[in-house]
Amino acid sequence: MSPHPCAERCTEDLFRVYDFAFRFRTNDPDARHCLVGLYGQFPDSDPTEPAVAAVLEGDHAGGFHWMLAEKAGTASELSGALLSLEASLCEAIIRAQQRSISVHAATLRSGASAVLIAGRSGAGKSTLSMAMARRGFAVASDDVTLVQPDTVNVLPIPRCFHLDDRSVALLKADGLQFPPARAGSSFLAPSDFGATATQPCRAGVLVFLSGPREERPRLTPLPQAEMAARLLQETGMGPLSNRETVGVLSRLAAGASCYKLIPGPLASTADALAELIRSRDRRLKKQDTPNRHAETT
C-alpha cells in the first residue's frame, strides 16, 4: 500500500487483544473511533513487542483500503472496509490463542457473570444484543467469544455492530437511541452504548437462539448436555482436540442455566430475556445475602 498523501493526518495506535498485538494506522477519524472503542479497553501493549501492521485508509476518490499483515482489500464505503478488517482481526486474535476455543456467541455482562447468546449466523444475535444494550446490559461481543479451557472463563472478542436497514428499523421501533455522534453511521461499537466489559468471567446463563421467528418469543430450559452439543456445532477449529473441546463445553454448560430462545418480535424477545436474567440475579443475590450475613456474625 503506497503512503497516503494525507499522511500528516494519520494516527497510529498500538493494541493488544489477548495474545495478539497489532499497530493500527488510519487517516479516518471514524475508523479510529471504532477501533479505540473496541480494543482501547484492553491492557496497554508493550511498545517494544512485535506487532502486526493494520491499516485502513481513505483515498481521494472516496474508496477505502485496508490491510492486515498479508491480507488486504478495498471497499467503496468505510463500513465495508471496516467489516473486512474486523473479520481479519477477529480471525487473527482467534489464531493467536494458545489454548482458548472460539464459540459463535454474543456475550452480555450481568453482575459478575456473563450471559452467552449462541446461534447460527443470521439468527439475530447482533440485533438482540443491541436491544439488550438498550435494556441496560453491557454488551461485550456480538459474534465470537473465547472460552478458556482451564477456568472455563469466557473472553469476548469485541466487534462493531454492522447494521442493515431492517435492523436499524427494528431497533428504532424498540426505542433504541442511537448516540448523536454516531447518527447515520451503519456501524456502532459496543462502547457507543456506555460501559463495556472485557474481563474474563464465568458464564451464568447460556442461551441458544434458534429460529424461525414466531408470534411470541419462547424461552424454555434446555438440558445442559444438549447445550454443550449445540455449542460444539458453533465452535470453530482451535488448538484443542475434539475430545478436549467437548470436555470444556460440558463444563461450561455445567456451570450455567441453559435455555433455548425461539424469537418473537424484537421488543418482547429482549424483554423476556432481560427478565430471565434479572430474576436470576435477584435470586442469586437473595441466596448470597444470608451467606454474607452468616460470615459477618
Next chain:
Amino acid sequence: MDFLVRQADVETHQLPDQSVLLFAQSGGTALPVNESGARIWALCDGTRSVDDIVEALVSYYEAPRSEVDRDAREFLEKLVSHGLLSRRPASL
C-alpha cells in the same frame, strides 16, 4: 438374542441437571441424552441383552410394558445408528 456393547472410545459427560453428553472420539458424534437415556446407556454394559434391558426398565418405570419396550428399543437403535453401541450376538 443380541447383546449391546458400548464402543470403547465413547466418553460420558454427566451434567448437574442429570442430562448426559455421549461423545464418540473416533466419529466425533456428540449425542445429548436425558436422564432416562442415561439410565439405558448405563445398562448397556455388554452383559445384558436388549430384552434384559427392557426388563430392567419395566421394573423401574411405572409405565405400560409396551410403551417402555417400544421407547427403549427405539432409543437403543438410535445409539447403534450413531455408532455409540454395537451389537454382539449372544453366541460369542
